[in-house]
Amino acid sequence: MEYAFAYGADAVYAGQPRYSLRVRENEFNKIENLAKGVARAHELGKQFYIASNISPHNNKVKTYLRDMEDVIAMKPDALIMSDPGLIMLVREAFPDIPIHLSVQANAVNWATVKFWHKQGLTRVILSRELSLDEIEEIKQQCPEMEIEVFVHGALCIAYSGRCLLSGYMTHRDSNQGACTNSCRWKYSTHEAVQSDGGEIIPTTNIESSTIDQPVEFFNPEQESNESDGSEKISPLYLLQEKGRPRELMPAYEDEHGTYIMNSKDLRAVQHVQRLMEIGVDSLKIEGRTKSYYYAARTAQVYKQAMIDAAENKAFDFTLMDELEGMANRGFTEGFYRRHVPAEYQNYETGNSTSTKQQFVGDAIDVNTDQKTITIEVKNRFEVGDNLELLTPNGNFAFQLSNMTNAKNGKSLEAAPGSGYCVQVPWQQIPGITDNKAALEKGLLIRNL
Numbered sequence: 001m002e003y004a005f006a007y008g009a010d011a012v013y014a015g016q017p018r019y020s021l022r023v024r025e026n027e028f029n030k031i032e033n034l035a036k037g038v039a040r041a042h043e044l045g046k047q048f049y050i051a052s053n054i055s056p057h058n059n060k061v062k063t064y065l066r067d068m069e070d071v072i073a074m075k076p077d078a079l080i081m082s083d084p085g086l087i088m089l090v091r092e093a094f095p096d097i098p099i100h101l102s103v104q105a106n107a108v109n110w111a112t113v114k115f116w117h118k119q120g121l122t123r124v125i126l127s128r129e130l131s132l133d134e135i136e137e138i139k140q141q142c143p144e145m146e147i148e149v150f151v152h153g154a155l156c157i158a159y160s161g162r163c164l165l166s167g168y169m170t171h172r173d174s175n176q177g178a179c180t181n182s183c184r185w186k187y188s189t190h191e192a193v194q195s196d197g198g199e200i201i202p203t204t205n206i207e208s209s210t211i212d213q214p215v216e217f218f219n220p221e222q223e224s225n226e227s228d229g230s231e232k233i234s235p236l237y238l239l240q241e242k243g244r245p246r247e248l249m250p251a252y253e254d255e256h257g258t259y260i261m262n263s264k265d266l267r268a269v270q271h272v273q274r275l276m277e278i279g280v281d282s283l284k285i286e287g288r289t290k291s292y293y294y295a296a297r298t299a300q301v302y303k304q305a306m307i308d309a310a311e312n313k314a315f316d317f318t319l320m321d322e323l324e325g326m327a328n329r330g331f332t333e334g335f336y337r338r339h340v341p342a343e344y345q346n347y348e349t350g351n352s353t354s355t356k357q358q359f360v361g362d363a364i365d366v367n368t369d370q371k372t373i374t375i376e377v378k379n380r381f382e383v384g385d386n387l388e389l390l391t392p393n394g395n396f397a398f399q400l401s402n403m404t405n406a407k408n409g410k411s412l413e414a415a416p417g418s419g420y421c422v423q424v425p426w427q428q429i430p431g432i433t434d435n436k437a438a439l440e441k442g443l444l445i446r447n448l
Contacts (some may be wrong), residue, residue: 001037003296004287006392006441008303011047011282012037013080015177016071019064020051021104022288023177031070038074047077052090053102055083055175065093072097078123091120098122103150103160108134110141117145124148125284127160132271132336136278146281151272152298152323153286155263155334157183169241169249183263184329186242192250194236200250202238267331269302269319273309293359293443296390297326325357325445356448360387361415361422363442368434372423374406375415375444382414386447389429393438398429 001012014037015022017029028034034050041048050071056064064086071079072094081087082102090099100123101107101116108127116124123146126135130149139147157163163174165182172178192202238248266286268275275283283306285298301319308316324331360381365374373389381387383403389396403412406421415422426432432439 001040001295003292003441003443004299005041005044005046006438007296007299007390008392009046009285009295009299011049011077012041013049013051013284016050016052018067019054019056019060019086021053021175021177021179022051034071035074038076041077042075049078049080049100050074050076051080051102052086053080053082053104054177055104056086061085061089065089068094080125087119087121095120100125100146100148103127104162106159106162110138113138113142113145113147117142122146123281125150128155128266129160129335132274132278135275135280139279143279147279148282148284149275149280150266150286151268151275151283151302153266153290154288155266155332157263188240188242189237190240190248192236192238192248200236200238200248202248206240206245206248264330264332265328266334267320267323267328268333268336269305269323270315270317271333271336272302272305273315276306276309291359293362294326296441296443298323300390300392300395321356357388358446358448359443360446361444363440363444364421366436366439366442368436371426371434373426373439373442375403375422375424377415377420377422378418379446380415380417381444381446383412388445388447389432390443390445391435391438392441393433393435394431396429396432400424401428 001014004012014028014034015026016034017023017031023029028037038048038050052068052071054060068090076097078098078100079090080100080102081090082104087099090097099121101121103125106127106129107113107116107124108130113124125148126138128150130138135147135149157165163179163183165174166178166180167173167175169182170180172180190202190206191204192200194200236250238250240248272283283302285295285302287295287298301322305315305319358379360379361375361377363373364376366372367374381400383400385400387398387400389398403415403422403424404410405412406423409423412422426439
């Protein structure tokens with residue numbers, strides 16, 4: 001949150017404990033931290049939205065208004081909600097709190113937007129499955145409603161957030177905020193048959209270094225009661241996930257070793273000017289389980305794109321390159337312009353990778369008298385590397401000429417990795433200023 005604000009974000013959103021889809025790996029799961037976040041945002045003159053967008057079962061409806069009292073007391077700038085029943089309860093109990101319709105509600109047309117405006121909502125976060133022209137038509141038909149759209153981050157296998165895969169495979173329900181990203185795991189497939197008794201059995205041995213013993217397999221020539229076995233079996237496949245080698249799951253997919261449900265990441269910085277011309281009120285970056293480096297870098301890039309668009313400058317394509325430097329699963333502009341499916345599915349890897357830049361450290365102390373920056377090392381870098389120091393006041397490229405061990409002052413040729421702290425004299429960084437507040441939010445990047 002702090003880095004997002006420092007690098008240009010006007011607002012952040014975080015999940016309400018127990019009632020949002022953002023409860024995994026989330027420091028705001030503690031209600032006291034949520035209150036601190038709201039207070040800090042207002043101290044900075046920023047906005048803080050609380051996602052309360054779960055699709056609740058009856059047991060959660062019973063406790064919802066009771067637990068909501070503490071959240072309303074924090075005075076967030078809006079609630080992000082999707083369930084009509086909970087929206088009704090909040091409108092009745094807390095009529096003054098602004099409500100934004102979550103993308104989870106899948107608003108894809110202007111009639112839906114008009115409906116929610118009549119219910120007293122102040123903003124609709126549109127579904128990711130809309131084109132630029134469709135968004136423009138919605139804004140033209142509903143100028144009275146604020147519109148928010150996603151411009152960067154993960155895309156879902158199902159309609160904007162609704163997915164059953166994680167719940168089916170790991171018993172962790174995506175629609176209750178516990179998604180395990182099953183769609184991004186690596187799968188292998190093995191031919192199998194189904195016996196008369198209904199058992200699904202692989203037709204060959206499945207070998208893996210992580211399996212204690214080979215999985216038993218079915219041999220149709222030995223087992224079939226028919227001469228050709230045609231009445232005994234029907235062809236199908238078993239999915240084997242890399243991290244769960246003995247849990248074989250039946251499927252009719254015959255693509256070997258692919259990420260059959262993994263989407264590329266959304267990147268729509270090139271459409272910021274059009275979205276602003278349409279009258280979109282808010283551009284949203286999806287940052288679930290991402291790092292503070294990600295929050296800073298994306299906020300900085302999209303803020304610059306907005307500034308350029310407001311000044312009617314031509315789009316700067318280097319902004320796309322800056323986003324390319326972060327770890328990603330490959331980029332797509334999603335549905336903003338109609339692409340063939342192959343352009344927004346990533347069949348090669350489920351991991352985020354970066355081939356241009358690597359986050360190697362962040363500034364934890366600035367000494368303006370000695371003009372040094374203390375860097376907490378995250379990844380290895382060496383003297384001679386081409387680096388870039390990101391700050392809220394601008395980015396500074398330089399070649400590292402020297403650094404010292406922060407503990408003993410001894411000269412170092414390499415910062416080995418996580419756990420080390422080094423000092424970098426800033427005279428080797430052209431153009432840098434002694435703005436301590438900005439430098440303390442500095443992030444060090446290595447060009448690969």
